[in-house]
Amino acid sequence: MSGFDGRVALITGGAHGQGREHAVQFAKAGADVVLVDVPEKVASVPYPLGTPEELHETAALVEEHGRRALAIEADVRRMDQMNAAVARAVDEFGAVDIVVANAGIVTYRPLSDMDDQMWQDTIDVNLTGVANTVRAVLAHMLERRYGRIVVTSSQAGRRGVPNLAHYSASKWGLIGLVKTVALEVAPALGITCNAVLPGAVDTPMMHHDEVYAVFAPDVPSPSLADLEERLGQLNPMPITWLEPSDISHAVLHLASEEARYVSGATIDVAAAFNANNP
Numbered sequence: 001m002s003g004f005d006g007r008v009a010l011i012t013g014g015a016h017g018q019g020r021e022h023a024v025q026f027a028k029a030g031a032d033v034v035l036v037d038v039p040e041k042v043a044s045v046p047y048p049l050g051t052p053e054e055l056h057e058t059a060a061l062v063e064e065h066g067r068r069a070l071a072i073e074a075d076v077r078r079m080d081q082m083n084a085a086v087a088r089a090v091d092e093f094g095a096v097d098i099v100v101a102n103a104g105i106v107t108y109r110p111l112s113d114m115d116d117q118m119w120q121d122t123i124d125v126n127l128t129g130v131a132n133t134v135r136a137v138l139a140h141m142l143e144r145r146y147g148r149i150v151v152t153s154s155q156a157g158r159r160g161v162p163n164l165a166h167y168s169a170s171k172w173g174l175i176g177l178v179k180t181v182a183l184e185v186a187p188a189l190g191i192t193c194n195a196v197l198p199g200a201v202d203t204p205m206m207h208h209d210e211v212y213a214v215f216a217p218d219v220p221s222p223s224l225a226d227l228e229e230r231l232g233q234l235n236p237m238p239i240t241w242l243e244p245s246d247i248s249h250a251v252l253h254l255a256s257e258e259a260r261y262v263s264g265a266t267i268d269v270a271a272a273f274n275a276n277n278p
């Protein structure tokens with residue numbers, strides 16, 4: 001992996017989970033990191049999202065690697081907040097070279113039972129929030145004729161998954177967004193736009209009762225152990241979880257100099273779960 005010395009990476013959803021690991025890996029590779037997280041309440045989400053304390057913990061982890069960190073409390077649903085976050089990053093760190101649009105939520109319900117709030121929250125965060133993040137940096141990247149845009153989609157962006165119509169639609173939509181942006185920025189030569197599509201990753205998003213019940217519906221009061229047993233059966237490579245660092249390595253590759261002509265691509269990191277995708 002090439003170094004990222006002198007580069008600035010802005011990561012949404014950086015307080016915990018995959019976003020935190022991406023931040024640490026970029027810092028290890030030499031980048032300064034701007035962290036965006038701590039949204040306003042997302043009404044339909046039943047598990048804890050990132051807190052100010054976690055956001056500052058991630059910043060401290062970046063600084064432990066000798067890099068600068070900027071922690072910004074902002075909500076990707078708010079275009080004004082994302083514009084302000086990018087403006088502050090450019091003001092304080094001089095540029096944004098890399099953006100990782102990673103913030104996302106997941107909830108579970110068959111479409112027939114889904115209320116307006118659950119549908120709208122998912123589209124607002126996972127689809128509009130990513131579009132806002134990319135829109136907030138695009139003019140800056142086009143002006144500099146340099147940029148690496150990495151968007152976090154999902155295996156649910158490539159196949160239907162019961163209980164996830166809203167999530168699947170949002171993550172599928174991101175692939176359309178990524179491919180379109182890749183074409184729009186291609187003439188600038190130095191800008192790429194790609195997506196990573198993780199399988200099940202061991203993060204706070206996956207550690208709560210609703211997830212256990214969805215994956216093990218036949219078990220009364222299912223636990224983490226039941227979820228892990230089912231994930232082990234789902235993955236063709238015999239693992240339970242991907243680790244956040246498995247996703248970070250793909251993200252860093254897409255952000256590297258070596259990947260300068262990789263654009264409009266979707267990179268599966270899913271232990272061959274993706275191999276059955278249509």
Ligand SMILES: NC(=O)c1ccc[n+]([C@@H]2O[C@H](COP(=O)([O-])OP(=O)(O)OC[C@H]3O[C@@H](n4cnc5c(N)ncnc54)[C@H](O)[C@@H]3O)[C@@H](O)[C@H]2O)c1
Binds near residue numbers: 016077103125197
């Ligand atoms: N964990 C998995 O199994 C898995 C699988 C495939 C894809 N993904 C995707 O990976 C990405 C990262 O998820 P994770 O596993 O780290 O989950 P996570 O819940 O652990 O972390 C997500 C982070 O995004 C932040 N966030 C959510 N809504 C936000 C908003 N409106 N504004 C700003 N920040 C917001 C949260 O506060 C949290 O810190 C998400 O897009 C998710 O959909 C996750």
